[in-house]
Amino acid sequence: MQMTQGLQRSLQQTPDRTATVFRGRRRSFRQFAARVARLAGALQGLGVQPDDRVGILALNSDHYLEVMMATWWAGAVLNPVNIRWSVPEIVYSLDDCDTRILFVDDRFTPLADAICASARHAPRLIHAGEQELPHDMLRYEQLIGNAAPVPDARRADVDLACIMYTGGTTGFPKGVMQTHRNLWCGALQRIAEIPPLPRSVLLHSAPLFHIGALSRAMMQFVSGGTHVIVPGFEPAELLHTIEREGVNELALVPTMIQALIAHPDFERTDLSGVKRLSYGASPILPTVLEDMLSALPGVDFFHQYGLTEACPIVSVNPPENHAEQGRANGLSGSAGRAVPGVEVKIVDDDGRELPPGSVGEIVVRGPNITSGYWNKPAETSAALRDGWLFTGDGAWMDEAGHLFVVDRIKDMIVTGGENVYSAEVEGVIARHPAVAMCAVIGIPHPTWVEAVHAVVVLRPGASLDADAVRAHCRDSIAGYKCPKSVEFRAELPLSGAGKVLKRELRAPFWPARAAAATP
Incomplete structure (x- = not known):
């Protein structure tokens, strides 16, 4: 179970299929893999060893996906930095897991001096943007052009793949440790519940530093689909990109859906190619759900519940529960049922399982669940008890296993x-x-x-x-x-x-x- 295997498979089976599209820049899987192997060689040439951490602070782009795969190809561990953080929060994450290499794009280049001045060890900076190179950074394309390709390190199973910091919306950040097995199982569990579309063309608009978007990109690599990328969520660009690139699959959060439907270009855009929309990250308001169903008839809607510590999948609510009968019996408001390989139960404050209909805390276990938080044994012990992850989410479950999330426990x-x-x-x-x-x-x-x-x-x-x-x-x-x-x-x-x-x-x-x- 290694996160580069999907790329290896596409390179073998569909090398000339389009792998990435970013604002008109298109690369096949053959081209993408060649760049990844060279970028991995450049990282090793800079001294990156197995299990070293490599950070990226950037908006979405094809470069982001190249850095992700090249980090694993080189045998290292990815640290995707939250783009909404202040400099102290960014530095905290770099220092906490000792990240010595940091890719930055044009948007975040102005923060580089402050990051280096306050970090315990100033990271080596690589400019992965499109504008003129800052004088004290390494040039992304030059690194790729000058490096020799290296073999895939084929790190797998319990080898660490990613440290993803969470807690920015609720408190002090914690580095969730995610192994290749955790991430691979999360991708397969999603595929088992939501089979890939034939020749899937997926649009990435949610930020790739977030587990929802990053894990969806991983699943797209596992299944061999095409990645269409926009830097961030901007409704007009997103709508035009869907139409221009023949996007057939979207992954959004409810606030994005609401903004998209309300945009003046929505009615003028041909969205007939869209076959599937997956949403998650927060509950959807009933009014937004009704607007979504009305505005996008014929689209299959999937609600996914998960969290960073579950890499990220826990449950899925399928299209049939969004149909008329599902809305009538209340299942449209559910977070669905546990995906294959994940066990879910609702417990009280003492960890005792509650009967159906009782509100308590969601606890889960499965092969996708993190082994803990980087350098935080107390927090790890509090969250992981007797093999179960205590999610901090309050919910109740019906007799058929449908989850109904009511709140964060601390909210x-x-x-x-x-x-x-x-x-x-x-x-x-x-x-x-x-x-x-x-x-x-x-x-x-x-x-x-x-x-x-x-x-x-x-x-x-x-x-x-x-x-x-x-x-x-x-x-x-x-x-x-x-x-x-x-x-x-x-x-x-x-x-x-x-x-x-x-x-x-x-x-x-x-x-x-x-x-x-x-x-």
């Missing part, structure tokens, strides 16, 4: 001794026709300890006040779940992966917590 609001799950309240608020997006958090209260607080973004031209929001909620949920306060904003803070950054929303109300979560 649950305890008000007056009652538990309130933010996802439930958000779903109700989002049904109001004036609401575009919303987020619900707990804020301090002198009597109830915590109070429900809603942050709302209105649709263009709409008007709404706090009393109307509360009245709308009282029609659907208990009074203690209704927001005691409502804040209106022009936009919500989002992570690079499109998740709402509730840590930032809570920070003004809980300054001590915010300070403790800062590296």
Whole structure:
């Protein structure tokens, strides 16, 4: 089980099929593999040894996928750096796992001096952008052109493949250790549940530093499909790229779906080639789900639930649960059922399994589950107990094994001794026709300890006040779940992966917590 095997297979079986497309630049699997072998040779020439860490701080591009594969081809370990982080957070991840090589693109070149000045060991910088080369960096294309190709190191199984830092939306970052076996099994488990399309042409728009996008790229290599890449999520470019390149498969998060459908170019774009849309990373609001189904008829929708520690797949909700019957019986709101090879159960605070219908914590185990966090034995012991990964996600399960995620455990609001799950309240608020997006958090209260607080973004031209929001909620949920306060904003803070950054929303109300979560 090695992450370069899919590339080796495509090189043998379909060498002239298009491997990557980036803004008109096209390369076959033969060309891609040749560049990977040379870039791996360049890394070894710079002193990279087996298990050394190689970082990349960049927007999406074909270079990103080349660096990923070349790192493994050279026998090293990938550190995909979060593009939304500040310099101290970036440096923390580089120092924590001793990353000595760092690829940067044009967007992040201006941060290079500050990174090198504050890192424990200033990384060797390789410029993987398109603009003029900074004087103190190595040139990406020159490295590839001057290096001799090297054989695939064929690191596999329990060899470490990736250290992916997580926790940026909720607290102090932790380096999740992912082996070749973990990632390979995650790819196969997804393939078993969602078979590849014939001649799949997948669009990458979610950031590749994130496990959802990176793992989807890995699965595309395993199955031999084509990667079409845009630097980031920009609705107009994404729509034009889908039409121009004949994209038949999309992987998005709910906030991206919402923005895509609302864009003026959506109705003018030929999306008839799209056959499948997979979404995940956060629950989808019922209103967004209905908009998606209406706007893209004939497309198969898959909801995937997972997390970085599961590399990332845990469960899948298939197209039939998005159809009329699935929406009628509530299964469209499910995160689906466990994929092959993954065991899932719901437990209480003491780790005891709960009966169907009871809310508790999701725990999982399987060959895709991480062995722990880099240099963090205490956090590893807390998350991995008796072979089970404690996810921190609250959910309940029906008698047929369908998961219904209600909240992050730490996001649950305890008000007056009652538990309130933010996802439930958000779903109700989002049904109001004036609401575009919303987020619900707990804020301090002198009597109830915590109070429900809603942050709302209105649709263009709409008007709404706090009393109307509360009245709308009282029609659907208990009074203690209704927001005691409502804040209106022009936009919500989002992570690079499109998740709402509730840590930032809570920070003004809980300054001590915010300070403790800062590296």
